[in-house]
Amino acid sequence: MSAELIEFYAKDGVILNGYIIKNKKKTKTLLIEIHGMTSNCFKKRERVISEAAKVANIDSICINTRGSEISRYIKNLKGEKMLAGTAFEDIEESYYDILGIIEYALKLGYTSIYLQGHSLGATKIVYSYIKMLENNIKEINNIKGILLLSLVDIPEVFRICSCEKFLPFAEEKEKEGKILTLMPEEAFIHPISVKTYLKYTKYNKNIDFAQYNKKDYKFEEINRIKIPIFMRWGNNKELVSLKTEELVELMNIAIKNKKTDINYIEGANHTYTDKEDILANEIVNFIKKLDK
Numbered sequence: 001m002s003a004e005l006i007e008f009y010a011k012d013g014v015i016l017n018g019y020i021i022k023n024k025k026k027t028k029t030l031l032i033e034i035h036g037m038t039s040n041c042f043k044k045r046e047r048v049i050s051e052a053a054k055v056a057n058i059d060s061i062c063i064n065t066r067g068s069e070i071s072r073y074i075k076n077l078k079g080e081k082m083l084a085g086t087a088f089e090d091i092e093e094s095y096y097d098i099l100g101i102i103e104y105a106l107k108l109g110y111t112s113i114y115l116q117g118h119s120l121g122a123t124k125i126v127y128s129y130i131k132m133l134e135n136n137i138k139e140i141n142n143i144k145g146i147l148l149l150s151l152v153d154i155p156e157v158f159r160i161c162s163c164e165k166f167l168p169f170a171e172e173k174e175k176e177g178k179i180l181t182l183m184p185e186e187a188f189i190h191p192i193s194v195k196t197y198l199k200y201t202k203y204n205k206n207i208d209f210a211q212y213n214k215k216d217y218k219f220e221e222i223n224r225i226k227i228p229i230f231m232r233w234g235n236n237k238e239l240v241s242l243k244t245e246e247l248v249e250l251m252n253i254a255i256k257n258k259k260t261d262i263n264y265i266e267g268a269n270h271t272y273t274d275k276e277d278i279l280a281n282e283i284v285n286f287i288k289k290l291d292k
Contacts, residue, residue, distance in 0.1 A: 061105060
């Protein structure tokens, strides 16, 4: 696999990077891959998907969002440094990252763009696509499909982990203006700042659109997506409280979009370890059917 490192600007001027894989035969079709929590664009899953895409004459771009890794610094156009990484990110700022890479791709000449996200990356894609709809962003017309891998209910994850008992601590630090303070070690499965913790537990209205356990939940935000949707989960240690088989059945009923491919991969875990090839082939087949 031959990859070219890229650097681009998020819509708010933050400098981000990633890589692009191009085919020798020029194509207008591009898959953009967004990683999940504490992750980055160089994971095996994204690489395998990119390799399969290349064989099918689909170019791909994998990016590091401002939420990549646990903690790091990022810079803006003025050269100012800001704390970033999963521990310090505001998930709603992912809108700027995703819009920035779409604009970058359009300048390269791509016209058919497919957005793929894993776990928190899937949450970011749904949130960003809806915001693009609401803001009447013209570039949205170039997005031909949404691919959501292991979309989880982030607020529910915090509830399951009994993390909400630390909310009083976070609220007190917020009052003190210390939102970049790290939460107690027991507050989550990895280091997390007060700022990020509050976004997932208290100020989560805009990202709480995957309430799988809520009876008669309508999935109104996801149902606003009218372009084709691909959804996959694993059924081995997936980060949802429902059995994956039940979840897939639920989503096939609840999502009214008729252009969907919603299923699970037998034996796959949340990260699709050792099942990357199966996942990649299903993703490529989905895109090829649409990109005729």
